[in-house]
Amino acid sequence: MKIINPYTEILTPLDGQAILQHIELCGRVCYKSEDKITDTSAAKFVAGIIKRGHEAVLEHFDITVKFVCDRGVSHEIVRHRMASYCQESTRYCNYSKDKFGNQITCIDLATGFSYDLDDENDRKKYEVWQKAMEAAEQYYFQMLELGAKPEEARSILPNSLKTEIVMTMNLREWRHFIRLRSANAAHPQMREVALILLDKVHWLIPVCFDDIWSEYHADV
Numbered sequence: 572m573k574i575i576n577p578y579t580e581i582l583t584p585l586d587g588q589a590i591l592q593h594i595e596l597c598g599r600v601c602y603k604s605e606d607k608i609t610d611t612s613a614a615k616f617v618a619g620i621i622k623r624g625h626e627a628v629l630e631h632f633d634i635t636v637k638f639v640c641d642r643g644v645s646h647e648i649v650r651h652r653m654a655s656y657c658q659e660s661t662r663y664c665n666y667s668k669d670k671f672g673n674q675i676t677c678i679d680l681a682t683g684f685s686y687d688l689d690d691e692n693d694r695k696k697y698e699v700w701q702k703a704m705e706a707a708e709q710y711y712f713q714m715l716e717l718g719a720k721p722e723e724a725r726s727i728l729p730n731s732l733k734t735e736i737v738m739t740m741n742l743r744e745w746r747h748f749i750r751l752r753s754a755n756a757a758h759p760q761m762r763e764v765a766l767i768l769l770d771k772v773h774w775l776i777p778v779c780f781d782d783i784w785s786e787y788h789a790d791v
Contacts, residue, residue, distance in 0.1 A: 572708045573676040574701075575733060577644070577683070577760070579768045582635040582737065587776040590632050591617050594742075598628035614778045621782065629742035629779065634772070636745075637737045640764050641678035643730035647752070647761050653744045658736040661725035667715050675708045676733040683760030704731060742779055745772065750783050 591613035598620055599605045620628050638648060649656060666675045680686070680700050686693040707729045714724035740748065749772070751757070752765035769787065773780040 572674055572705050573672060574679050574704075575639075575676055577638070577640045577678050577764050577767070579639070579764055579771065580637040581771055581775070582637055583633070585634070585775045587778075588613065590742075590776055591778060594620075594628055594631055597631040598625075601625075601628070617778050618781070621779070626743045626746065629746065630744075632742050633739055634742065634745055635737060635739040636768060637735060638764055638768075639678075639733060639735050641731045641760060642728075642734050644678075644758070644761050644764060645734050645736045647758060648736060648738060651738075651740070651744065651748055653740060655739040656736060659734045661728055661732070661734075662722040665715065665721045667712055675704075675711065675728065677704045677729070677731040678733050678760070680731060680760075683763045685759070700731070704729060742776075746779070746783060749780070750786070753783070753787055 595608060595613040595616045596605070598616065599608060617628075620626070638645070640648075645658060649658075664671065667673055681688060681693075681697055686697055688694050688697060707727055711724050711727045714727060715721070749765055749769050752761050753769055754762070757765065766787070769780065769784065773784045777784075
């Protein structure tokens with residue numbers, strides 16, 4: 572059994588300035604103010620429409636992101652309906668094969684829930700979890716050895732199983748997703764990957780995520 576930390580990967584090549592210019596070009600049609608476009612006007616224009624709540628303009632650019640997270644978190648991700656998805660299928664993936672390292676991969680419980688493994692109680696909880704994951708792997712492989720198809724044996728696989736899910740949404744929906752899933756009330760493991768993504772998109776397109784970034788850091 573392999574244990575990894577969750578992560579995200581942005582699959583869409585992103586040029587932050589080009590994105591802002593594209594959004595400005597679309598948005599200025601509303602006001603017929605295309606004559607005000609300059610080499611430096613895009614950031615101010617986009618910041619202004621976000622401040623005024625005119626976020627429909629942000630729907631004119633899509634971003635595709637791959638989440639590597641546990642199955643439980645993926646069940647929360649797919650609740651967002653204004654999106655397109657492709658997800659690693661436990662029906663067809665046979666984790667006993669060489670390309671999967673002949674093992675299942677699980678997302679580390681300790682990072683999402685901020686376990687202190689020097690604390691006795693946290694360490695004991697983590698050890699129980701590890702044993703459960705190892706047992707799940709053992710019985711999953713036993714099912715396969717008995718001739719079960721992966722779609723049968725997958726009933727044994729745990730929520731902590733690593734999954735890869737590709738998600739495409741427009742910028743407006745990404746803002747909604749990140750604001751909702753990075754909130755203090757969000758599930759800790761869901762919040763973990765949402766904050767990883769917030770760091771990345773804020774670095775690439777700061778104007779579109781400055782307000783959410785500031786809200787998060789105000790709560791920290």
